[in-house]
Amino acid sequence: MMPLMTTKGLSRHFGGLRAVDNVDFALMPGEIRAVIGPNGAGKTTFVSLVCGRIEPTAGMIVFDNADITNLPAHKRVRLGIAYTFQITSIFANLSAYENVALPVQRTLTDGRSKGQVHAGVMEALERVGLADRANVPAGQLAYGHQRLLEVAMGLALKPRLLVLDEPTQGLADSEIENFIGLVREIASEATLLIIEHNMPVVMELADRITVFEAGRILAEGTPEAIRSNAAVQRAYLGGGDD
Amino acid sequence: MMEGSSPAKAYLLHVAVIALLFVLNFILPAYHHGLLARILVLATFAMGYNLLFGYVGLLSLGHAMFFAAGLYGAGLGVHHFGLSVPVAFMAALACGAVLSLVIGLLALRTSGVAFMIVTMMFAQVLALAILYFAPLTGGDQGLVLQQQERVVHLGDTVLDLTNPTARYMVALVLFSIVLLLTLAVVRSRFGRVLIAVRENEERTRMLGYDTFANKLAAVVISGVICAAAGGAYALLFGYVGANFASVQYSILPLLWVLLGGAATTLGPLIGTLFMYYIVDITSGYTSAYLLIVGIALILLVLFFPKGILGTLRQRWVRWLP
Numbered sequence: 001m002m003p004l005m006t007t008k009g010l011s012r013h014f015g016g017l018r019a020v021d022n023v024d025f026a027l028m029p030g031e032i033r034a035v036i037g038p039n040g041a042g043k044t045t046f047v048s049l050v051c052g053r054i055e056p057t058a059g060m061i062v063f064d065n066a067d068i069t070n071l072p073a074h075k076r077v078r079l080g081i082a083y084t085f086q087i088t089s090i091f092a093n094l095s096a097y098e099n100v101a102l103p104v105q106r107t108l109t110d111g112r113s114k115g116q117v118h119a120g121v122m123e124a125l126e127r128v129g130l131a132d133r134a135n136v137p138a139g140q141l142a143y144g145h146q147r148l149l150e151v152a153m154g155l156a157l158k159p160r161l162l163v164l165d166e167p168t169q170g171l172a173d174s175e176i177e178n179f180i181g182l183v184r185e186i187a188s189e190a191t192l193l194i195i196e197h198n199m200p201v202v203m204e205l206a207d208r209i210t211v212f213e214a215g216r217i218l219a220e221g222t223p224e225a226i227r228s229n230a231a232v233q234r235a236y237l238g239g240g241d242d
Numbered sequence: 243m244m245e246g247s248s249p250a251k252a253y254l255l256h257v258a259v260i261a262l263l264f265v266l267n268f269i270l271p272a273y274h275h276g277l278l279a280r281i282l283v284l285a286t287f288a289m290g291y292n293l294l295f296g297y298v299g300l301l302s303l304g305h306a307m308f309f310a311a312g313l314y315g316a317g318l319g320v321h322h323f324g325l326s327v328p329v330a331f332m333a334a335l336a337c338g339a340v341l342s343l344v345i346g347l348l349a350l351r352t353s354g355v356a357f358m359i360v361t362m363m364f365a366q367v368l369a370l371a372i373l374y375f376a377p378l379t380g381g382d383q384g385l386v387l388q389q390q391e392r393v394v395h396l397g398d399t400v401l402d403l404t405n406p407t408a409r410y411m412v413a414l415v416l417f418s419i420v421l422l423l424t425l426a427v428v429r430s431r432f433g434r435v436l437i438a439v440r441e442n443e444e445r446t447r448m449l450g451y452d453t454f455a456n457k458l459a460a461v462v463i464s465g466v467i468c469a470a471a472g473g474a475y476a477l478l479f480g481y482v483g484a485n486f487a488s489v490q491y492s493i494l495p496l497l498w499v500l501l502g503g504a505a506t507t508l509g510p511l512i513g514t515l516f517m518y519y520i521v522d523i524t525s526g527y528t529s530a531y532l533l534i535v536g537i538a539l540i541l542l543v544l545f546f547p548k549g550i551l552g553t554l555r556q557r558w559v560r561w562l563p
Contacts, residue, residue, distance in 0.1 A: 051448070077449060091441040091442055092441070093441055094438070103450070105434065
């Protein structure tokens with residue numbers, strides 16, 4: 001099977017700091033991949049390179065057999081790479097409905113979906129359970145609901161690759177349980193790349209885990225393999241009590 | 243605010259405003275009739291400004307250049323090339339389109355304060371160029387378009403733009419077209435993207451939108467509307483002057499829009515009307531009228547921080563577009 005997305009020698013330096021350093025990475029279609037690593041390991045920089053928010057210093061990115069290294073971010077979104085922000089980045093002054101209408105009308109304009117804006121919006125809001133709050137200004141939603149709205153916006157883009165940057169950050173335990181169910185459901189249609197700090201969530205969701213440290217890939221493998229990897233334990237898991 | 247929330251009510255309100263302005267043509271005394279015709283053209287200028295400032299959140303300090311592009315595009319066309327009124331108006335639109343496209347391509351490489359300064363500088367260049375090429379433009383004296391140059395021949399019908407009623411009606415037609423156009427734009431999918439750019443540009447980009455292209459389109463639409471107002475001003479009032487290119491005429495539309503309510507479709511009309519009349523009334527009583535104007539503005543900012551219609555919408559009339 002061909003990978004959906006690969007990077008070759010991907011690097012991004014900020015001055016002398018090698019935030020992402022010569023990373024070779026491959027993501028298979030349909031998998032849930034978790035990216036973990038200590039703070040400052042280059043996880044967010046790496047996914048930002050993938051979705052085009054920042055430009056690489058060197059290396060290349062291939063998505064669906066096409067070189068997208070020099071493609072601007074908005075065109076990558078149209079190819080099906082969606083990104084949900086680490087820090088909730090909704091349109092606080094607009095209603096939840098309007099927030100989701102933007103990605104829906106994008107896919108309609110691109111011809112990647114059919115029908116009315118309204119139907120698409122309500123479908124996405126229903127999937128995350130926010131349909132009854134469609135007219136509430138997004139900034140007035142509870143924090144957990146804002147995270148869900150962020151996911152709904154990502155979903156509404158009909159992504160083939162959905163990048164979730166620390167999606168459970170700040171969620172209550174009860175909300176996390178629902179969230180895991182939602183991610184499983186999304187994974188039936190899209191490939192997922194998730195940056196996550198919450199290890200139980202990672203262990204439960206991920207098909208494979210990639211561990212970053214100091215801009216490089218330290219280890220990669222199934223949750224079991226990563227759990228028992230001595231180098232990972234030293235760098236990140238802190239003695240394997242997890 | 244947009245789709246799904248009482249579009250009929252919004253359109254009805256706008257049509258009612260236009261109908262009211264139409265009726266005023268027949269009942270206003272001559273002085274106010276003339277003043278209102280002028281206000282309608284300047285409110286059109288303000289609507290063009292509002293599209294960019296209110297909806298996209300781009301604060302330009304150089305919109306006088308787009309008004310002047312239309313003013314001189316039409317005025318010089320009539321004066322030097324003997325263009326007929328409709329052709330001269332088309333020339334005004336063309337000048338506005340070309341200028342705003344070029345300025346947009348250059349100025350949109352910046353944002354925030356830099357955008358303000360860059361637009362202001364370009365407007366200064368145009369204003370100084372108008373003064374420099376005085377033999378062509380009339381310099382600071384400006385040009386006066388003669389009565390016979392301002393008559394429209396449509397088949398057998400003759401429309402004399404120096405006639406007060408004809409002038410008022412043409413101003414009203416221009417105002418109405420731009421008002422309904424603005425309403426249609428801000429309720430469209432394109433309008434939704436513009437508002438999204440204002441609220442959070444980076445997020446809009448990550449939803450697949452080419453924000454530069456959308457902002458450029460907005461600059462051009464805004465520029466063409468302002469040029470249409472400028473062109474109409476030259477043809478209706480017969481005066482083409484360099485003061486319309488000065489920085490004062492970049493600040494005025496900002497003031498009118500802020501007063502009436504940024505990002506409200508009717509705000510520019512309310513703001514222009516309010517400002518014009520407060521100056522008109524107070525200057526009748528005292529030479530220190532600017533003091534009263536200043537106090538009125540301070541009170542307005544205190545009690546209507548989002549402009550008259552903006553605050554009305556926030557507190558009472560939520561469906562206002």
